[in-house]
Amino acid sequence: MLIGHKKQWDFLAKSAEAGHLPHALLFYGQEHLGKKTFAIEFAKYISCLDKKSGIPCQKCINCISIRKNLFPDFLIVEPELLSKEIQIFQIRGLIEKLSFRPYSAKIKITVLAKAHLMSQEAQNCFLKFLEEPLGEALIILITEHPYSLLPTILSRIQKIKFFPVGSENIKKFLAEKGAGERALSEILPFVSGKPGLAVDFFEAPEKLKERKKFMLDLGELARADLAFRFKYAENIAGDSFDFAKRKEILGIWVECLRNLLLSRFERGEKREEKFSHYSINKIEEEIKLLQEIDSLISGTNINVRLAFEILLMKL
Ligand SMILES: [Zn+2]
Known part of the structure; x- marks a missing residue:
């Protein structure tokens, strides 16, 4: 089921009804906004045998098969691990599958999640698909980092931006x-x-509990001595945290600081105790630093402990 994103939905549903859908779409915006869910719902809508009032029926065989990921004309491709690139053979395989005529639907639809994880070769291969699109096919790319894609891809693809939901x-x-x-x-x-x-x-309420803990940690780190910060960096770089968890923590901290920034603008000088020594400039610098560390641990073989030590020293 779709939560919010009505403007995007109405626009695409109208394009589909008018037969004006492009061969490729890029859904972009922050993580967890529901872009993949939207893409799956849109695939149902296009393939639905009994759509009503601009939404899929959820009950026909096509809607049910897509929900169970068993529909022959619908495919989701995503990296097995967040630390892995999407390789050229995966894109070649995907394009080959799209080259066959649809089995029962009007068009074949493929969702490529985490599209920014495509390797350079994979992106070049995908570019060829954009230059010579196949007939009855639609690829939906999903990413929270659109600018990791080649400019030549970005200029040839219809982009749909997603925003936080009310x-x-x-x-x-x-x-x-x-x-x-x-x-x-x-x-x-x-x-x-x-x-x-x-x-x-x-x-999974334990996920909320964990998120609250990492938020509290940030407040504590902002006032901690160097020994505590180094210990924390050592812990995060250790075996009990994997790549995805480290990225999640960085994301949580960015969001905390963004909210802090917002509250400063909204409530003026009233300051949260733990961050009272942070100026607006300092908060903005921290957000930038967190994002830099995120891309460093994502894209290079940097020593993770060193990266977190640098980050936590500057907090
Ligand atoms: Zn249906």
């Missing part, structure tokens, strides 16, 4: 899933307009 939409969705007032008041302050997080926190 709190009321998320609240309504969670209430329909059975969340009570207490769960809602615990979850909503921590989702920042991201339906994916809301669903995660509702289905």
Whole structure:
């Protein structure tokens, strides 16, 4: 089910009805906004045998097969691990599959998640698909880092931006899933307009607990001595944290600081105790540094412990 993103939906549904869909779309915006869910719902809509009022019926054989990822004209490609690149053979395989006529739907649809993880060769191969598109095929690229894609891809693809969703939409969705007032008041302050997080926190409350812990850690680190910071860096670089978890922590901290920045602008000089020594400039610098460390640990073989030591020393 779709939460929010109505403008994007109406635009694409109208394009599909008018027969004006391009061969490739790029869905971009922050993580956890529901871009992949949107793409799956859109694939249902295009293939649905009984669509009504601009939405898929969810009940026909095509809608059900897509939900179960068993539909022959629908494919999701994503890297096995977040630390792995999407290789050229995966893109070649995908294009080959798209070259066959659809089995039963009007068009074949492929969703390529985490598209920024395509290697240079994979991106060049994908570019050829964009230059000579196949007939009855649609590829939807999904990414939170559009500028990691080749400029030649970006200039040839129709881009659809996704934004955080209004709190009321998320609240309504969670209430329909059975969340009570207490769960809602615990979850909503921590989702920042991201339906994916809301669903995660509702289905696995330990994830919310963990997120709160990392948020508290940031406040503690901001006031900690060097010994504590080095110990923390050593711990994060250790075996109990993997690549995805380290990236998640960096993401949580960026979001914390963005919210801090926002509250400074909204509430003027009133300062949160733990970050009272942070100026607006300092917060902006920290956000930039966190993003740099994120791309360093993603794209290079940098020593992870060293990267976190540099980060935590400057916090
Ligand atoms: Zn249907």
